Amino acid sequence: MSVDQATVRRIAHLARIKVSDEDVPHLQEELNAILNFVEELASVDVDGVEPMTSVMPMPMKKRRDEVTEGSIAKDIVANAPASEDHFFVVPKVVE
Amino acid sequence: MNTHAKPSKLIKGATGDFEVVIGMEIHAQVTSRSKLFSGASTVFGNEPNANVSLVDAAMPGMLPVINEECVAQAIRTGLGLEAQINLRSVFDRKNYFYPDLPQGYQISQYKSPIVGEGVVIVDVSPTEQIEVGIERLHLEQDAGKSLHDQSATESFVDLNRSGVALMEIVSKPDMRSSDEARAYVTKLRTILRYIGSCDGNMEQGSLRADVNVSVRRPGEPLGTRCEIKNVNSIRFIAQAIEVEARRQIGIIEDGGKIDQETRLFDPVRGETRSMRSKEEAHDYRYFPDPDLLPLEFDQDYVDALKAELPELPDAKKARFIKDYGLPAYDAGVLVADKETADYYEAAVKFGGASRDAKLVANWISGDVAAYANTQGLSVAQTHIRPGQIAGIVDLIADGTISGKIAKDVLAIIIAEDKDRVSGSLSAIEGSDTAAMSGSVSDPRAIVEARGMKQVTDTGAIAAAVDAIIAANPDKVAQAQAKPSMLGWFVGQVMKETGGKANPQAVNELLKSKLGI
Numbered sequence: 080m081s082v083d084q085a086t087v088r089r090i091a092h093l094a095r096i097k098v099s100d101e102d103v104p105h106l107q108e109e110l111n112a113i114l115n116f117v118e119e120l121a122s123v124d125v126d127g128v129e130p131m132t133s134v135m136p137m138p139m140k141k142r143r144d145e146v147t148e149g150s151i152a153k154d155i156v157a158n159a160p161a162s163e164d165h166f167f168v169v170p171k172v173v174e
Numbered sequence: 175m176n177t178h179a180k181p182s183k184l185i186k187g188a189t190g191d192f193e194v195v196i197g198m199e200i201h202a203q204v205t206s207r208s209k210l211f212s213g214a215s216t217v218f219g220n221e222p223n224a225n226v227s228l229v230d231a232a233m234p235g236m237l238p239v240i241n242e243e244c245v246a247q248a249i250r251t252g253l254g255l256e257a258q259i260n261l262r263s264v265f266d267r268k269n270y271f272y273p274d275l276p277q278g279y280q281i282s283q284y285k286s287p288i289v290g291e292g293v294v295i296v297d298v299s300p301t302e303q304i305e306v307g308i309e310r311l312h313l314e315q316d317a318g319k320s321l322h323d324q325s326a327t328e329s330f331v332d333l334n335r336s337g338v339a340l341m342e343i344v345s346k347p348d349m350r351s352s353d354e355a356r357a358y359v360t361k362l363r364t365i366l367r368y369i370g371s372c373d374g375n376m377e378q379g380s381l382r383a384d385v386n387v388s389v390r391r392p393g394e395p396l397g398t399r400c401e402i403k404n405v406n407s408i409r410f411i412a413q414a415i416e417v418e419a420r421r422q423i424g425i426i427e428d429g430g431k432i433d434q435e436t437r438l439f440d441p442v443r444g445e446t447r448s449m450r451s452k453e454e455a456h457d458y459r460y461f462p463d464p465d466l467l468p469l470e471f472d473q474d475y476v477d478a479l480k481a482e483l484p485e486l487p488d489a490k491k492a493r494f495i496k497d498y499g500l501p502a503y504d505a506g507v508l509v510a511d512k513e514t515a516d517y518y519e520a521a522v523k524f525g526g527a528s529r530d531a532k533l534v535a536n537w538i539s540g541d542v543a544a545y546a547n548t549q550g551l552s553v554a555q556t557h558i559r560p561g562q563i564a565g566i567v568d569l570i571a572d573g574t575i576s577g578k579i580a581k582d583v584l585a586i587i588i589a590e591d592k593d594r595v596s597g598s599l600s601a602i603e604g605s606d607t608a609a610m611s612g613s614v615s616d617p618r619a620i621v622e623a624r625g626m627k628q629v630t631d632t633g634a635i636a637a638a639v640d641a642i643i644a645a646n647p648d649k650v651a652q653a654q655a656k657p658s659m660l661g662w663f664v665g666q667v668m669k670e671t672g673g674k675a676n677p678q679a680v681n682e683l684l685k686s687k688l689g690i
Contacts, residue, residue, distance in 0.1 A: 093457060095271045132264075132467055139467035144206050144243030147213030148227035155223045155231050155333070165222045166321070166330035169273045173322050173329070 080118060081111045179392035183351045187423045192389045194419040195396060196355050197347035198411075200362060201340045202372040203316065203380040204247045210315055210339035211238030211281065218378050222332040230337040232276035237465050244339040245469065247371040248288050248313050249479050251341055254365045254486055255308050257292025259476050263312075265466045268458045273331050274318035282342075284460040287312035288469065294345075294365070295488055298357045300503040306358050307346035316340050335379075341372065347386065347396070352412035359383060359408050360510070364487050368512050376407050383411055387418045389426065397422070398432040402439050402446055414439035418446045490515055498522060498531035507539050513554035514538070524564035533567050541584055557591050557614070558584070565617035575621055575628050576677055582626065583617050591615055629675045632683065638670040639663075639683050650688060657690045 082090075087107045091098040098106065156162035161169070184191040206216060212229035229236040252259050264286040267279040289311035296304050318336035320329045343362065349355045363374040363381060374381050383406075388399035402418060405411045417439075422432050437446040485493070487509045494505035494515075509515045521534050538553060542563065546553045566583055569575045575583065591614050621627055629635055642663060643650055653659035660681070667680045 089457075093269075093271075093459070130462075132462065132464075137467070139469055140239055141242040141245070142208075142213065142239045144208055144241050145213060146208050146215045148229075149214040149225050152221060152223035152226065155226045155228075161328075163330065165224075166324075166332055167223075167273070168325075168328050168330055169320075171322065171325070171327050171329050172273055172320060 080114050082107060082114070180350060183354075184392065185389075185419055185423065187427050189427050191392060192419070192423050192426075193350060193392050194352075194415065195347050195388050195390065195399075196349035196351075196415060197386040197399075198345045198349070198355065198358065199384040199386075200343045200345075200359065201316075201382045201384075202251075202343060202362075202366055202374075204244050204313075204339035204341055205370060205372055206241055206243045206247065206339060208241055209337040210241055210244050210313065212337055214337065216338050220334055222330075223334060225334040226336065230276070230333055232278070238281060238463075240466070240469065241339065244313060245288070245471070246479055247339075247369075248311060248341055249471075249476055250369050250483060251343075251366065251371045252289030252292065252311055253476075253480050253483060254369045254371075255289070255292035255294060255311065255343070257308055257311065258290035260286065260288055260290055261471060261473065261476070262286065263288040263469045265313075265463045265469065266460045267463045268314075268460055270458060272317065273329060274320045274333070274336065276318070276333065276336065280315050280317065281463055281466070282314035282460075283312035286468075294358065294361055296354065296357045296361045297506050298354050300506075304348070304354060304357075306348045306354075309344040309346050311341055311343045314340050314342055347388075347399075352415040355385065355415055356408050356412045359411060361487075364510055364512075368484055368486050370484075379406060382406050385411060385414060385418075387415055387422070388432070389419050389422045397426075398434050400432065400434065400446070401436050403436055403449065405439055410439060410441050413441065413444065414446060417444055421446065484512075487512075494518075498535075500532060500535055504532070504535045504539065508535060511552055511554075513552055514543075517554045517560050521560035521563040521567075524561045527564070527568070529564060529567050530571060533570070534563060537563050537567065537584075541581065545584075545588055558587060559614050562587055562614060562617055569617055569621060573628060573630055573676065574618075575626060576673075578677075579621075579626050579628060579673060583620055586620055586624075587615055587617065625674075627674060629671055630679060632679060635667070635671065635675050635679050636683055638667050638675065639680070639687055642666045642670065643687060653688055654690060660684060660688070660690065663688070 084103050084107055087103050087110065088098065091106075152165040156165055156167055159167045161167075179193045181191075184193055186192075203216075204210070208214060209216060209225075209227075209230065212227040214227040214230055215225045217225065227236075229238060249259055263283055265281050266284040268282045268284070269279040271278060287310045289308075291310070292308035294306045294308060296306055298304055316335050316338040318331055318333035320331050322329050324330045345358065349358055359381075363372075366372040366381075367374050372380055376382070382404050385402045385405055386399045387402065388397040390397040400418060400422070402414045405414050418437070425432060436449045438449050439446050490509045491502070491505045494500050494508060495502055498505075500508075508518045518535065518538050521538065522529065522531050542553050542556065542558055545558070546556045549556060566580050569583070570577055570580050646666075649659065649662065653663065663684050664677065664680055667675055667684070668677070
C-alpha cells in the first residue's frame with residue numbers, strides 16, 4: 080500500500096494541517112515508509128483470531144450516574160487563546 | 175420494506191407519478207444525570223462551560239469511563255423497539271474537525287452497535303397502520319454548541335452539551351410520505367417518553383432528526399438520496415420532506431440527476447439548500463477507540479431491565495381496547511401521552527365504580543383536551559381532576575343531567591376551580607384522593623347547589639309541553655304536516671324548562687301529544 084501526493088494533501092486537509100507544496104514529496108516518502116513497515120504485519124495469518132482490544136482480560140469499567148465534576152468554567156477556558164464570559168471564542172464558523 | 179407503491183401516497187409530477195422514499199436518523203438525548211463518559215451534569219441551560227469536566231474539554235491524558243445508566247437506557251429503548259440487544263458492542267472514533275468538538279473525534283459506535291434490528295408500529299391515520307423497521311441504535315457523544323450571533327467575526331463555543339449521551343436511532347427506508355414520517359417520529363417519541371430514556375423535547379434539542387429523502391417512479395429501484403440535517407420539529411420534518419421531494423422531482427423531470435449530498439432545511443424560505451462544507455469532511459476515518467474496552471453484559475442483565483419496563487404504548491392500547499371496549503382509534507389517542515392514559519384510567523376507575531368507559535374517553539379526548547389545548551397544557555396538567563370527569567359521567571348515566579348540562583358543569587369547573595387548584599396534581603395514578611382532592615368542586619354538589627338537575631318528572635315536562643302547544647296552534651298544524659318541525663317544539667320546551675328537561679322525555683311527550 081502506498082499513498083500518492085493527492086492523498087497526502089487530502090489527509091493533511093482532513094487533519095487541518097497546513098502543508099506547503101514543497102513539503103508534499105518528502106511527506107509522501109515518509110508516509111510510504113511507515114506504510115511499508117506496517118505492511119509486514121499483513122504476512123501474519125490471523126484467520127479466526129479475534130482482534131485484541133486489551134492486553135488485560137478485564138471487563139470495561141463503568142461509572143455510576145452521578146454528577147461528580149463540573150462548575151470549573153474558569154479553569155476550562157484558562158488555556159484558550161481567546162475567551163469571553165467563559166465561552167471559548169474562535170474565528171467565525173458558519174454553515 | 176414496503177415494496178409496492180401505494181397509489182394514494184404518490185406525488186404527481188409533470189411527466190407522471192413519483193414515490194418518495196424516506197429513512198430517518200433520530201438523535202435522542204439520553205435522560206441521565208451525568209454525561210456518557212464523564213461525571214459532568216447534563217442539566218439544560220446552565221452557565222456556559224459550567225457542565226464541563228476535563229474529559230469533556232479533551233484535556234490531554236483524560237480517559238473516558240462509561241456511565242452505566244446510559245447503557246441501561248439504550249438497552250431499555252432497544253427493548254421498547256422490539257429490537258435485538260447486542261451483548262457485546264464496540265466504541266469507535268469518528269474523526270472530524272469542528273470547534274465544538276474538542277477531542278477532534280466523536281466517540282460513537284460504528285460496526286458493532288449496542289442495539290440491532292427492530293420494528294415500530296405506526297398509526298398513520300385512524301384506518302392506516304404501517305411498520306417501520308429499525309436498522310440499529312447506537313450510543314454516541316453529543317457535540318458542544320456554537321453561537322454565531324454574538325460577534326461579526328467570531329463564534330462562541332459552549333461545551334455544556336459536549337459528551338452528553340445520545341442514542342442515534344436509524345430507521346430503514348420504510349416511509350413513503352411526510353405523513354408517515356410525522357407519525358413515525360411521533361410514535362418514537364411516545365415510546366421514548368414511556369420508557370423514560372429521552373424527554374423528547376424538540377425545542378431544547380433533545381430530539382433531532384436527519385431525514386434521508388429520495389424519489390423514484392413507482393416500481394423503479396431506489397433513487398439517489400439527500401440527507402437533510404438537524405430538523406428540529408415534527409412540523410418541519412414534514413415540510414422539509416415535501417419541498418425536498420418536489421425539488422428532486424423537478425430535477426429528474428428536467429432530465430438532470432440528483433447529487434448525493436447533505437442539505438439544510440430553511441423553514442423561513444421553505445427550501446432546502448446544499449451544505450457543501452460538510453461534503454469533503456465526510457471521510458470520518460472510523461477506528462476502534464483504544465481508550466475503551468468492548469461494552470459487554472449478559473442476558474440476565476437485559477432480562478432484569480426488561481422486567482422493570484413500564485407498560486408500553488402498544489400494550490396499553492391493546493389493553494384499553496380489551497378491558498374498556500374502546501375503539502382502536504380512541505385507545506390510540508389516549509395512549510399517545512402516558513399521563514393522559516393514566517388520567518383516563520383514573521377517571522374510569524374513580525371511586526372503585528364502573529362507568530361508561532367510552533363516554534369517559536369522549537370527555538377526555540374531547541372537551542378536556544380542547545380546554546387543555548387552549549391553555550397550552552396536557553390533559554393531566556389542567557386543574558380538571560379525573561374524579562370530576564368521573565362525576566360528570568356518573569351524573570349523565572343516572573339521568574341527573576343531560577349531556578348538554580354536563581358541558582355547563584364542566585364550564586363551571588373550568589372557570590371556578592382554576593384559581594383554587596394551584597398547579598398540576600401530578601399524582602393521578604395514586605389514590606382517589608389525588609384524583610379529586612381538597613379544593614376541587616364535586617360536580618354533584620355544583621348540580622345540587624345551582625338547581626341544574628334535569629327535570630325527569632313527566633308532570634312538569636307535560637305542563638310545559640301543553641303550554642307551548644296551546645300557545646302555538648299554527649305550528650302544531652305545521653308539525654302534523656311536517657314531522658321535522660318537532661325540533662322547534664323540543665327547543666321551545668327546553669327553553670321553557672331552562673334546559674333541564676330530559677330531552678328524551680320531551681321528545682316522547684311531544685310525539686304523543688302532537689300525534690306524530
